[in-house]
Amino acid sequence: xxxxxxxxxxxxxxxxxxxxxxxxxxxxxxxxxxxxxxxxxxxxxxxxxxxxxxxxxxxxxxxxxxxxxxxxxxxxxxxxxxxxxxxxxxxxxxxxxxxxxxxxxxxxxxxxxxxxxxxxxxxxxxxxxxxxxxxxxxxxxxxxxxxxxxxxxxxxxxxxxxxxxxxxxxxxxxxxxxxxxxxxxxxxxxxxxxxxxxxxxxxxxxxxxxxxxxxxxxxxxxxxxxxx
Numbered sequence: 001x002x003x004x005x006x007x008x009x010x011x012x013x014x015x016x017x018x019x020x021x022x023x024x025x026x027x028x029x030x031x032x033x034x035x036x037x038x039x040x041x042x043x044x045x046x047x048x049x050x051x052x053x054x055x056x057x058x059x060x061x062x063x064x065x066x067x068x069x070x071x072x073x074x075x076x077x078x079x080x081x082x083x084x085x086x087x088x089x090x091x092x093x094x095x096x097x098x099x100x101x102x103x104x105x106x107x108x109x110x111x112x113x114x115x116x117x118x119x120x121x122x123x124x125x126x127x128x129x130x131x132x133x134x135x136x137x138x139x140x141x142x143x144x145x146x147x148x149x150x151x152x153x154x155x156x157x158x159x160x161x162x163x164x165x166x167x168x169x170x171x172x173x174x175x176x177x178x179x180x181x182x183x184x185x186x187x188x189x190x191x192x193x194x195x196x197x198x199x200x201x202x203x204x205x206x207x208x209x210x211x212x213x214x215x216x217x218x219x220x221x222x223x224x225x226x227x228x
Contacts, residue, residue, distance in 0.1 A: 027085015031215025034078035038208030041071035042201040051196035059196065060127040066120070073116040079109050079211065083163075086173075086214050089221045093170035101162035108156030115149050157185045160207075173217050181210035 045068040051059040059065055087094070087102045094101075126133050133145070164182035167173055187203030194200055 024084055024088040027081050027083070027088065028215045028218035029085075030078045031082030031086055031218060032212045033215075034075045034082045035208040035210070035212025035215060037071045037075035037078070038211070039205045040208075041068050041075060042204045042208070044068040044071070045196050046198055046201040049196050051194075056195050057127045057131045060124045066124070069116070069119040069123075073113070073120050075208070076109065076113050076116045080106065080113070082211060082215060083109065086167075086211075086218055087163075089218045090167065090170040090172040093172050094166045095170075097162070098166035098170060101159060101166040104155065105159030105163045108152060108159040111152030112156050115152055118149060157189065160185055167214070172221060173214055177210050177213040177217065180206055180213070184210060 044064060048064040049059055049062060049068055050064070054062070083102060083106055087098065090098060161182050164178045167178035167181075168175055184203045184207035187206065189203075191203060192199035
């Protein structure tokens with residue numbers, strides 16, 4: 001193969017590599033949008049969805065709930081991309097712990113997408129055709145369904161805590177953003193889980209702020225700073 005042919009071959013293969021780098025880099029923007037969408041979703045649910053007036057079942061049928069849950073689904077899908085962008089900036093500095101924390105968080109987020117998909121499409125449907133399932137007055141079906149939905153949260157929570165710890169140890173991002181992502185998890189777990197309440201919303205709002213902040217700082221970090 002001649003020198004010209006080698007050069008031509010390299011030129012043809014470069015766009016795919018550059019495209020992958022661009023995709024990873026754009027994960028920082030995905031993190032900003034994901035975090036802001038999550039915070040907006042919970043603020044909207046807290047302030048606009050009339051769960052207190054209508055009850056949980058009827059609240060699922062309102063337009064404000066549909067907008068809120070749709071934003072949450074959009075945010076969770078983008079979070080998969082965001083994690084790649086955030087981790088890509090600190091992959092070498094985060095070491096083995098960072099790698100496995102990323103894997104656990106990514107898998108937990110993938111399961112969480114199923115949960116948020118159910119919030120958008122399943123809960124309003126059940127509110128119309130089987131409201132007794134949502135009120136837990138049915139027999140075995142609700143327990144089986146709720147158990148499956150609940151399984152994803154522990155994996156996601158463990159992953160987010162580990163990812164936050166690995167981020168602090170890597171020292172690439174500001175410590176406060178990683179600490180905020182860690183603190184948001186126990187707030188989600190231990191505060192009042194009543195749908196649409198401030199206590200139910202605050203942990204996820206803080207989580208959204210943390211993700212958006214990590215994305216913002218990821219934009220300011222050159223990829224070469226962690227790959228050299």
